[in-house]
Amino acid sequence: MPIEIDIQALKAKNEDAFRQLVNAYGKDIYNVCLGIIPTTEDAEDLSQEAFVKAFNSIDSFREDAQIKTWLIRIAINLCYDHLKWSKRKKRHAIMQPLFNREDEPIEIPSNFQHPGIALENKEHAKVLYAALETLPENQHTAFLLYEMQGLNYKEIAETMAVSVSSVEALLFRARAALRKKLHTYYSDYASFKK
Amino acid sequence: METNNNIEQDIENVLAAAKNVKPVDAPLLFTEKTMQRIRAEKQEQGFSLYSVLKIAAVIVLVGLNIYTISRVLETPLQQSEPVKVSMDDLVNDYQITDVSNDWLNNKTLQNEQP
Numbered sequence A: 001m002p003i004e005i006d007i008q009a010l011k012a013k014n015e016d017a018f019r020q021l022v023n024a025y026g027k028d029i030y031n032v033c034l035g036i037i038p039t040t041e042d043a044e045d046l047s048q049e050a051f052v053k054a055f056n057s058i059d060s061f062r063e064d065a066q067i068k069t070w071l072i073r074i075a076i077n078l079c080y081d082h083l084k085w086s087k088r089k090k091r092h093a094i095m096q097p098l099f100n101r102e103d104e105p106i107e108i109p110s111n112f113q114h115p116g117i118a119l120e121n122k123e124h125a126k127v128l129y130a131a132l133e134t135l136p137e138n139q140h141t142a143f144l145l146y147e148m149q150g151l152n153y154k155e156i157a158e159t160m161a162v163s164v165s166s167v168e169a170l171l172f173r174a175r176a177a178l179r180k181k182l183h184t185y186y187s188d189y190a191s192f193k194k
Numbered sequence B: 001m002e003t004n005n006n007i008e009q010d011i012e013n014v015l016a017a018a019k020n021v022k023p024v025d026a027p028l029l030f031t032e033k034t035m036q037r038i039r040a041e042k043q044e045q046g047f048s049l050y051s052v053l054k055i056a057a058v059i060v061l062v063g064l065n066i067y068t069i070s071r072v073l074e075t076p077l078q079q080s081e082p083v084k085v086s087m088d089d090l091v092n093d094y095q096i097t098d099v100s101n102d103w104l105n106n107k108t109l110q111n112e113q114p
Helices: A007-011 A015-036 A040-056 A067-089 A093-098 A119-133 A137-148 A153-160 A164-193 B002-019 B030-074 B087-094 B102-112
Strands: none
Touching: A007 A015, A015 A040, A015 A067, A015 A137, A015 B030, A040 A067, A040 B030, A067 A137, A067 A153, A119 A137, A119 A164, A119 B002, A137 A153, A137 A164, A137 B002, A153 A164, A164 B002
8 A cells, every 4th residue: 555655745855754755665765775785784874875865856756656666766776876886896897897797707795694584595595696786787676676575567667667568578588697697607616516 | 417407406496585585674763864864964955055155255256356456457547737847846836935134134233232
Protein backbone atom coordinates (compact mmCIF):
# COMPACT_ATOMS: atom_id res chain seq x y z
CA MET A 1 0.00 0.00 0.00
CA PRO A 2 1.56 3.30 -1.03
CA ILE A 3 2.37 5.68 1.79
CA GLU A 4 0.77 9.12 1.67
CA ILE A 5 3.46 11.78 1.41
CA ASP A 6 2.60 15.44 1.09
CA ILE A 7 4.55 16.40 -2.03
CA GLN A 8 3.65 20.07 -1.74
CA ALA A 9 5.08 20.15 1.79
CA LEU A 10 8.22 18.46 0.48
CA LYS A 11 8.51 21.06 -2.25
CA ALA A 12 8.14 23.75 0.40
CA LYS A 13 11.14 22.04 2.11
CA ASN A 14 9.09 21.31 5.20
CA GLU A 15 11.22 19.40 7.69
CA ASP A 16 8.38 17.29 9.08
CA ALA A 17 7.45 16.16 5.57
CA PHE A 18 11.06 15.08 4.96
CA ARG A 19 11.15 13.27 8.28
CA GLN A 20 8.03 11.39 7.20
CA LEU A 21 9.68 10.57 3.86
CA VAL A 22 12.82 9.22 5.55
CA ASN A 23 10.73 7.17 7.98
CA ALA A 24 8.66 5.77 5.13
CA TYR A 25 11.40 4.88 2.64
CA GLY A 26 14.65 4.87 4.67
CA LYS A 27 14.63 1.08 4.90
CA ASP A 28 13.98 0.57 1.17
CA ILE A 29 16.68 3.00 0.13
CA TYR A 30 19.18 1.49 2.57
CA ASN A 31 18.49 -1.99 1.17
CA VAL A 32 18.88 -0.77 -2.41
CA CYS A 33 22.25 0.74 -1.49
CA LEU A 34 23.29 -2.47 0.27
CA GLY A 35 22.33 -4.32 -2.92
CA ILE A 36 25.03 -2.42 -4.82
CA ILE A 37 27.53 -1.59 -2.07
CA PRO A 38 27.58 -4.44 0.44
CA THR A 39 29.30 -2.47 3.19
CA THR A 40 27.06 -1.24 5.98
CA GLU A 41 28.82 2.12 6.58
CA ASP A 42 29.00 3.03 2.91
CA ALA A 43 25.41 1.93 2.29
CA GLU A 44 24.18 4.01 5.24
CA ASP A 45 26.16 7.04 4.11
CA LEU A 46 24.93 6.73 0.52
CA SER A 47 21.31 6.24 1.51
CA GLN A 48 21.46 9.36 3.71
CA GLU A 49 23.12 11.20 0.84
CA ALA A 50 20.23 10.12 -1.42
CA PHE A 51 17.75 11.85 0.90
CA VAL A 52 19.90 14.99 1.04
CA LYS A 53 20.03 15.00 -2.76
CA ALA A 54 16.27 14.50 -2.87
CA PHE A 55 15.90 17.50 -0.54
CA ASN A 56 18.03 19.63 -2.86
CA SER A 57 16.31 18.58 -6.07
CA ILE A 58 12.73 18.05 -4.90
CA ASP A 59 11.61 20.82 -7.26
CA SER A 60 12.54 18.64 -10.22
CA PHE A 61 10.30 15.77 -9.03
CA ARG A 62 7.41 15.24 -11.43
CA GLU A 63 4.34 14.17 -9.56
CA ASP A 64 3.26 11.66 -12.22
CA ALA A 65 5.92 9.25 -10.90
CA GLN A 66 6.04 7.54 -7.51
CA ILE A 67 8.31 9.25 -5.02
CA LYS A 68 9.69 5.84 -4.04
CA THR A 69 10.95 5.05 -7.55
CA TRP A 70 12.38 8.58 -7.82
CA LEU A 71 14.30 8.08 -4.56
CA ILE A 72 15.54 4.65 -5.69
CA ARG A 73 16.86 6.19 -8.91
CA ILE A 74 18.78 8.85 -6.95
CA ALA A 75 20.23 6.21 -4.62
CA ILE A 76 21.25 3.91 -7.49
CA ASN A 77 23.03 6.74 -9.32
CA LEU A 78 24.90 7.68 -6.14
CA CYS A 79 25.92 4.06 -5.58
CA TYR A 80 27.27 3.66 -9.12
CA ASP A 81 29.23 6.91 -8.76
CA HIS A 82 30.67 5.56 -5.52
CA LEU A 83 31.51 2.24 -7.18
CA LYS A 84 33.33 4.01 -10.04
CA TRP A 85 35.18 6.22 -7.59
CA SER A 86 36.32 3.29 -5.45
CA LYS A 87 37.46 1.38 -8.55
CA ARG A 88 39.49 4.38 -9.72
CA LYS A 89 41.17 4.44 -6.33
CA LYS A 90 42.43 0.86 -6.72
CA ARG A 91 45.84 0.02 -8.07
CA HIS A 92 46.12 -0.33 -11.85
CA ALA A 93 43.07 1.89 -12.18
CA ILE A 94 44.79 3.65 -15.06
CA MET A 95 44.33 0.47 -17.14
CA GLN A 96 40.61 0.15 -16.43
CA PRO A 97 39.28 2.55 -19.06
CA LEU A 98 40.91 0.29 -21.66
CA PHE A 99 38.36 -2.43 -20.92
CA ASN A 100 34.58 -2.52 -21.04
CA ARG A 101 32.81 -3.21 -17.81
CA GLU A 102 31.64 -6.49 -19.35
CA ASP A 103 35.22 -7.67 -19.93
CA GLU A 104 36.26 -7.15 -16.34
CA PRO A 105 37.13 -10.31 -14.41
CA ILE A 106 35.17 -11.16 -11.26
CA GLU A 107 36.98 -9.78 -8.23
CA ILE A 108 35.72 -10.99 -4.87
CA PRO A 109 35.38 -8.05 -2.47
CA SER A 110 37.40 -8.24 0.72
CA ASN A 111 35.10 -6.04 2.81
CA PHE A 112 31.78 -7.78 2.32
CA GLN A 113 29.40 -7.18 5.22
CA HIS A 114 25.75 -7.50 4.21
CA PRO A 115 23.66 -8.02 7.36
CA GLY A 116 20.81 -9.56 5.35
CA ILE A 117 22.81 -12.55 4.15
CA ALA A 118 23.00 -15.70 6.23
CA LEU A 119 26.46 -17.08 6.92
CA GLU A 120 25.91 -20.24 4.84
CA ASN A 121 25.06 -18.11 1.79
CA LYS A 122 27.83 -15.59 2.27
CA GLU A 123 30.39 -17.16 -0.08
CA HIS A 124 27.88 -17.49 -2.92
CA ALA A 125 26.57 -14.00 -2.29
CA LYS A 126 30.09 -12.57 -2.46
CA VAL A 127 30.58 -14.15 -5.88
CA LEU A 128 27.16 -12.90 -7.00
CA TYR A 129 27.89 -9.30 -5.95
CA ALA A 130 31.28 -9.40 -7.62
CA ALA A 131 29.76 -10.77 -10.83
CA LEU A 132 26.97 -8.16 -10.78
CA GLU A 133 29.56 -5.38 -10.59
CA THR A 134 30.92 -6.48 -13.94
CA LEU A 135 27.53 -6.27 -15.70
CA PRO A 136 26.47 -3.14 -17.58
CA GLU A 137 24.74 -0.74 -15.17
CA ASN A 138 21.26 -1.13 -16.65
CA GLN A 139 21.41 -4.95 -16.44
CA HIS A 140 22.79 -4.73 -12.91
CA THR A 141 19.97 -2.37 -11.87
CA ALA A 142 17.23 -4.50 -13.44
CA PHE A 143 18.56 -7.66 -11.78
CA LEU A 144 19.00 -5.97 -8.41
CA LEU A 145 15.53 -4.44 -8.34
CA TYR A 146 13.73 -7.56 -9.54
CA GLU A 147 15.63 -10.41 -7.91
CA MET A 148 16.84 -8.76 -4.73
CA GLN A 149 14.43 -5.93 -3.98
CA GLY A 150 11.29 -7.62 -5.24
CA LEU A 151 10.02 -4.71 -7.34
CA ASN A 152 7.63 -5.54 -10.16
CA TYR A 153 8.31 -4.84 -13.86
CA LYS A 154 6.24 -1.65 -13.83
CA GLU A 155 8.10 -0.19 -10.85
CA ILE A 156 11.46 -1.13 -12.36
CA ALA A 157 10.45 0.45 -15.67
CA GLU A 158 9.47 3.65 -13.84
CA THR A 159 12.70 3.70 -11.83
CA MET A 160 14.86 3.16 -14.89
CA ALA A 161 12.72 5.34 -17.17
CA VAL A 162 12.37 2.54 -19.76
CA SER A 163 9.49 0.41 -21.05
CA VAL A 164 8.33 -2.79 -19.38
CA SER A 165 9.51 -4.85 -22.38
CA SER A 166 12.97 -3.30 -22.03
CA VAL A 167 13.03 -4.43 -18.41
CA GLU A 168 12.23 -7.98 -19.48
CA ALA A 169 14.99 -7.87 -22.08
CA LEU A 170 17.48 -6.44 -19.59
CA LEU A 171 16.66 -9.15 -17.06
CA PHE A 172 17.09 -11.87 -19.69
CA ARG A 173 20.45 -10.47 -20.77
CA ALA A 174 21.59 -9.98 -17.16
CA ARG A 175 20.87 -13.63 -16.29
CA ALA A 176 22.60 -14.88 -19.45
CA ALA A 177 25.65 -12.68 -18.84
CA LEU A 178 25.81 -13.76 -15.20
CA ARG A 179 25.72 -17.44 -16.15
CA LYS A 180 28.51 -16.93 -18.67
CA LYS A 181 30.69 -15.00 -16.24
CA LEU A 182 30.12 -17.42 -13.42
CA HIS A 183 30.94 -20.34 -15.70
CA THR A 184 34.27 -18.72 -16.61
CA TYR A 185 34.95 -17.91 -12.97
CA TYR A 186 34.26 -21.43 -11.70
CA SER A 187 36.13 -23.05 -14.63
CA ASP A 188 39.20 -20.97 -13.82
CA TYR A 189 38.77 -21.78 -10.17
CA ALA A 190 38.53 -25.54 -10.91
CA SER A 191 41.64 -25.49 -13.13
CA PHE A 192 43.49 -23.50 -10.46
CA LYS A 193 42.60 -26.14 -7.84
CA LYS A 194 44.03 -28.90 -10.06
CA MET B 1 32.03 -34.28 -16.38
CA GLU B 2 31.77 -34.18 -12.64
CA THR B 3 33.54 -30.85 -12.65
CA ASN B 4 31.01 -29.48 -15.11
CA ASN B 5 28.17 -30.65 -12.87
CA ASN B 6 29.83 -28.97 -9.92
CA ILE B 7 30.20 -25.76 -11.87
CA GLU B 8 26.53 -25.80 -12.85
CA GLN B 9 25.59 -26.44 -9.24
CA ASP B 10 27.76 -23.54 -8.07
CA ILE B 11 26.18 -21.23 -10.65
CA GLU B 12 22.69 -22.22 -9.50
CA ASN B 13 23.68 -21.63 -5.89
CA VAL B 14 25.06 -18.20 -6.69
CA LEU B 15 21.92 -17.21 -8.61
CA ALA B 16 19.77 -18.53 -5.78
CA ALA B 17 21.73 -16.37 -3.34
CA ALA B 18 20.01 -13.34 -4.85
CA LYS B 19 16.65 -14.64 -3.62
CA ASN B 20 18.05 -15.35 -0.18
CA VAL B 21 19.06 -11.78 0.58
CA LYS B 22 16.79 -10.68 3.42
CA PRO B 23 15.75 -7.05 3.71
CA VAL B 24 17.33 -5.42 6.76
CA ASP B 25 16.11 -2.57 8.91
CA ALA B 26 17.66 0.83 8.52
CA PRO B 27 20.50 1.41 11.03
CA LEU B 28 19.85 2.88 14.44
CA LEU B 29 19.05 6.62 14.41
CA PHE B 30 18.98 6.58 10.61
CA THR B 31 16.16 9.14 10.43
CA GLU B 32 17.82 11.44 12.98
CA LYS B 33 21.19 11.32 11.22
CA THR B 34 19.56 11.96 7.85
CA MET B 35 17.56 14.88 9.21
CA GLN B 36 20.75 16.32 10.70
CA ARG B 37 22.39 16.20 7.30
CA ILE B 38 19.35 17.79 5.69
CA ARG B 39 19.38 20.57 8.31
CA ALA B 40 23.11 21.13 7.75
CA GLU B 41 22.44 21.34 4.03
CA LYS B 42 19.66 23.86 4.63
CA GLN B 43 21.98 26.00 6.79
CA GLU B 44 24.73 25.79 4.20
CA GLN B 45 22.31 27.01 1.55
CA GLY B 46 21.35 29.94 3.79
CA PHE B 47 25.00 30.67 4.46
CA SER B 48 25.88 30.56 0.80
CA LEU B 49 23.02 32.97 0.03
CA TYR B 50 24.36 35.35 2.67
CA SER B 51 27.86 35.05 1.18
CA VAL B 52 26.52 35.76 -2.30
CA LEU B 53 24.80 38.88 -0.94
CA LYS B 54 28.05 40.06 0.66
CA ILE B 55 29.98 39.51 -2.55
CA ALA B 56 27.27 41.34 -4.51
CA ALA B 57 27.52 44.30 -2.11
CA VAL B 58 31.30 44.46 -2.53
CA ILE B 59 30.93 44.32 -6.32
CA VAL B 60 28.40 47.18 -6.25
CA LEU B 61 30.74 49.31 -4.09
CA VAL B 62 33.75 48.65 -6.32
CA GLY B 63 31.62 49.43 -9.38
CA LEU B 64 30.48 52.71 -7.90
CA ASN B 65 34.07 53.66 -7.12
CA ILE B 66 35.22 52.85 -10.63
CA TYR B 67 32.33 54.86 -12.09
CA THR B 68 33.11 57.84 -9.89
CA ILE B 69 36.82 57.78 -10.72
CA SER B 70 36.13 57.48 -14.44
CA ARG B 71 33.68 60.38 -14.30
CA VAL B 72 36.22 62.52 -12.50
CA LEU B 73 38.90 61.70 -15.06
CA GLU B 74 36.60 62.31 -18.01
CA THR B 75 35.47 65.77 -16.85
CA PRO B 76 37.82 68.43 -18.39
CA LEU B 77 39.53 70.64 -15.88
CA GLN B 78 38.27 74.23 -15.90
CA GLN B 79 40.86 76.32 -17.60
CA SER B 80 41.81 79.28 -15.47
CA GLU B 81 43.17 82.37 -17.18
CA PRO B 82 46.91 82.51 -17.17
CA VAL B 83 48.16 85.00 -14.69
CA LYS B 84 50.64 87.43 -16.11
CA VAL B 85 52.70 89.02 -13.49
CA SER B 86 54.57 92.04 -14.60
CA MET B 87 57.25 93.86 -12.73
CA ASP B 88 54.92 96.81 -12.24
CA ASP B 89 52.37 94.59 -10.54
CA LEU B 90 55.03 93.23 -8.34
CA VAL B 91 56.19 96.66 -7.48
CA ASN B 92 52.63 97.78 -6.84
CA ASP B 93 52.03 94.82 -4.60
CA TYR B 94 55.18 95.09 -2.60
CA GLN B 95 56.12 98.74 -2.96
CA ILE B 96 57.05 100.80 -0.04
CA THR B 97 53.97 102.69 0.83
CA ASP B 98 53.77 106.32 1.60
CA VAL B 99 55.39 105.89 4.88
CA SER B 100 57.56 108.85 5.40
CA ASN B 101 60.72 108.91 7.34
CA ASP B 102 59.54 111.84 9.35
CA TRP B 103 59.01 109.87 12.50
CA LEU B 104 62.62 108.83 12.33
CA ASN B 105 63.80 112.37 11.86
CA ASN B 106 61.58 113.57 14.61
CA LYS B 107 62.98 111.08 17.02
CA THR B 108 66.51 112.13 16.24
CA LEU B 109 65.67 115.75 16.76
CA GLN B 110 64.09 115.05 20.11
CA ASN B 111 67.17 113.22 21.26
CA GLU B 112 69.40 116.15 20.36
CA GLN B 113 67.44 118.68 22.40
CA PRO B 114 68.79 119.25 25.86
